[in-house]
Amino acid sequence: MSKELVFGHQNPDTDAIVAAKAFSYYENKMGADTEAVALGEPNEETQFVLDYFDEPALRVITKASDEVDSVMLVDHNEPQQSVSDIADVTVSHVVDHHRIAGFDTAQPLFYRAEPLGCCSTVIYKLFKENDIEIPAKLAGLMLSAIISDTLLLKSPTTTETDVAVVKDLAKIADIDYETYGLAMLKAGTNLDSKTEKELIDADAKSFEMAGKTVRVAQINTVDLDDVFKRQAALEAAAKDENASDGYDLFLILATNILDSNSELLVVGNPTEPVEKAFGKTIANNRLSLPGVVSRKKQVVPQLTDAFNA
Amino acid sequence: MSKELVFGHQNPDTDAIVAAKAFSYYENKMGADTEAVALGEPNEETQFVLDYFDEPALRVITKASDEVDSVMLVDHNEPQQSVSDIADVTVSHVVDHHRIAGFDTAQPLFYRAEPLGCCSTVIYKLFKENDIEIPAKLAGLMLSAIISDTLLLKSPTTTETDVAVVKDLAKIADIDYETYGLAMLKAGTNLDSKTEKELIDADAKSFEMAGKTVRVAQINTVDLDDVFKRQAALEAAAKDENASDGYDLFLILATNILDSNSELLVVGNPTEPVEKAFGKTIANNRLSLPGVVSRKKQVVPQLTDAFNA
Numbered sequence: 160m161s162k163e164l165v166f167g168h169q170n171p172d173t174d175a176i177v178a179a180k181a182f183s184y185y186e187n188k189m190g191a192d193t194e195a196v197a198l199g200e201p202n203e204e205t206q207f208v209l210d211y212f213d214e215p216a217l218r219v220i221t222k223a224s225d226e227v228d229s230v231m232l233v234d235h236n237e238p239q240q241s242v243s244d245i246a247d248v249t250v251s252h253v254v255d256h257h258r259i260a261g262f263d264t265a266q267p268l269f270y271r272a273e274p275l276g277c278c279s280t281v282i283y284k285l286f287k288e289n290d291i292e293i294p295a296k297l298a299g300l301m302l303s304a305i306i307s308d309t310l311l312l313k314s315p316t317t318t319e320t321d322v323a324v325v326k327d328l329a330k331i332a333d334i335d336y337e338t339y340g341l342a343m344l345k346a347g348t349n350l351d352s353k354t355e356k357e358l359i360d361a362d363a364k365s366f367e368m369a370g371k372t373v374r375v376a377q378i379n380t381v382d383l384d385d386v387f388k389r390q391a392a393l394e395a396a397a398k399d400e401n402a403s404d405g406y407d408l409f410l411i412l413a414t415n416i417l418d419s420n421s422e423l424l425v426v427g428n429p430t431e432p433v434e435k436a437f438g439k440t441i442a443n444n445r446l447s448l449p450g451v452v453s454r455k456k457q458v459v460p461q462l463t464d465a466f467n468a
Numbered sequence: 469m470s471k472e473l474v475f476g477h478q479n480p481d482t483d484a485i486v487a488a489k490a491f492s493y494y495e496n497k498m499g500a501d502t503e504a505v506a507l508g509e510p511n512e513e514t515q516f517v518l519d520y521f522d523e524p525a526l527r528v529i530t531k532a533s534d535e536v537d538s539v540m541l542v543d544h545n546e547p548q549q550s551v552s553d554i555a556d557v558t559v560s561h562v563v564d565h566h567r568i569a570g571f572d573t574a575q576p577l578f579y580r581a582e583p584l585g586c587c588s589t590v591i592y593k594l595f596k597e598n599d600i601e602i603p604a605k606l607a608g609l610m611l612s613a614i615i616s617d618t619l620l621l622k623s624p625t626t627t628e629t630d631v632a633v634v635k636d637l638a639k640i641a642d643i644d645y646e647t648y649g650l651a652m653l654k655a656g657t658n659l660d661s662k663t664e665k666e667l668i669d670a671d672a673k674s675f676e677m678a679g680k681t682v683r684v685a686q687i688n689t690v691d692l693d694d695v696f697k698r699q700a701a702l703e704a705a706a707k708d709e710n711a712s713d714g715y716d717l718f719l720i721l722a723t724n725i726l727d728s729n730s731e732l733l734v735v736g737n738p739t740e741p742v743e744k745a746f747g748k749t750i751a752n753n754r755l756s757l758p759g760v761v762s763r764k765k766q767v768v769p770q771l772t773d774a775f776n777a
């Protein structure tokens with residue numbers, strides 16, 4: 160059997176990088192000849208993980224067919240998320256935890272997906288089923304991937320299996336996963352390296368509400384103070400964009416991904432529908448929204464109703 | 469969790485019926501509430517298996533959405549092989565050993581496929597991984613499915629895993645799998661109940677070769693004598709069809725699925741290209757073709773070349 164490449168999705172997150180390393184290690188132990196690669200550079204969180212465990216980054220590829228005939232996919236299956244020439248190679252293995260869409264093969268293959276919080280949790284099960292030992296360093300990487308995908312086991316996608324697996328991996332890696340996980344997530348939401356304009360532009364969407372243009376930006380953090388220590392500068396940046404881009408109202412939803420609470424910063428007018436939407440009074444241009452994490456489900460519909468009332 | 473249905477593909481073979489029974493049993497042991505059903509009546513081979521183990525046939529359904537919201541697929545994934553209203557239900561689990569094609573989901577799911585000889589072999593692995601005991605009767609059914617899909621472990625799709633699993637299941641079921649398997653395969657290729665016309669029509673395809681119309685029928689058997697004791701009547705039926713349907717040449721490829729040898733019965737003209745294609749002389753209208761099992765790969769291309777030479 161000739162060599163195969165193992166890789167996760169484009170714009171790799173920690174799971175995409177770690178699952179490739181873990182599954183390649185597993186497959187090689189099972190007798191295959193594989194190399195883990197990546198479809199992009201590590202993000203800040205993943206770089207923190209690699210540095211912490213003194214682990215090299217993966218070689219980045221943009222094409223596979225010039226190297227191999229056959230590939231193994233982790234943490235994805237949809238062709239548009241995969242390597243550019245995925246249609247020109249055979250997919251022999253998939254390990255994943257996402258929906259299946261647009262994935263077609265000519266031949267039978269190994270496909271292992273489970274609705275768990277992280278692809279690395281599925282790979283942990285493969286190690287166990289086949290009695291393959293997980294080295295301490297790999298355990299640390301896999302634990303990092305699960306903490307990343309599940310936001311320290313707190314996201315609604317977290318399962319009992321993810322919790323149990325993190326605890327076992329923490330034992331193997333000899334690590335306090337809560338302390339380590341917090342530091343890792345903080346590294347991934349490092350707001351200090353970004354300007355206020357970058358922060359409010361990175362994940363922002365515009366909505367028309369009763370004739371007003373409302374801009375809603377979301378900033379994820381592990382500490383709301385990291386956002387609000389820059390409140391005045393953020394307000395100034397939002398005010399600039401209201402003027403330059405014609406928004407009536409700019410809302411900055413700062414979300415603490417660890418405790419699932421948000422704080423809304425309100426810049427512009429009208430502000431009454433905002434207060435009505437959440438049944439609260441704005442103070443110091445802010446509104447606290449405990450339990451709110453989803454702009455799509457917990458902010459926009461409520462605002463729309465209040466504007467139209 | 470509400471009840472789910474588990475079923476194999478349309479026109480069910482033994483694996484489609486048995487894998488549904490086995491996976492439903494497994495899922496119920498794991499805490500789910502499932503019922504195994506089928507998308508069609510058992511064929512002759514499957515009926516032999518059910519009778520042998522005193523096992524009831526499955527309830528046949530044509531729609532799922534009037535009973536359940538969610539289903540589990542075994543031995544298939546392609547929508548056109550599945551229940552008619554597959555688009556109206558959620559697929560929560562798939563266990564399979566085929567290629568993946570046209571299969572899309574909105575949500576993450578459990579998907580377990582391996583390139584093994586039989587879906588029931590994959591399900592056996594699930595039982596082992598989760599320490600669930602396989603009852604003797606179910607072991608007998610699963611062993612039957614593997615023997616059916618792999619033609620008694622002789623088809624090119626057979627893997628070492630299938631062989632090992634059949635041997636273990638034979639121990640659990642306390643059965644001589646070779647003797648039993650032969651009887652089972654014979655029951656499935658019971659030619660005596662069919663007319664000569666039925667035998668040559670069941671699996672026949674027409675090909676244009678150098679201006680001649682060549683009809684190639686294939687009849688699977690576990691004993692070539694079961695075909696050739698009816699040689700004169702088969703020749704007469706083929707001659708009738710040559711006259712009525714305008715075929716120049718009618719070839720009947722009788723294949724012994726147990727030893728992978730075929731014998732070709734030749735009715736019509738020209739016969740020279742047939743002799744040239746296989747480098748043999750026709751005697752008593754017959755040509756022996758040891759090692760030939762595939763019409764598509766081992767007969768049609770050779771004939772086409774000889775006709776065009």
Ligand SMILES: [Zn+2]
Nearest residue numbers: 172174175234
């Ligand atoms: Zn990912």
Ligand SMILES: [Zn+2]
Nearest residue numbers: 174234277278
């Ligand atoms: Zn993931």
Ligand SMILES: [Zn+2]
Nearest residue numbers: 481483484543
């Ligand atoms: Zn089947």
Ligand SMILES: [Zn+2]
Nearest residue numbers: 483543586587
């Ligand atoms: Zn099958």
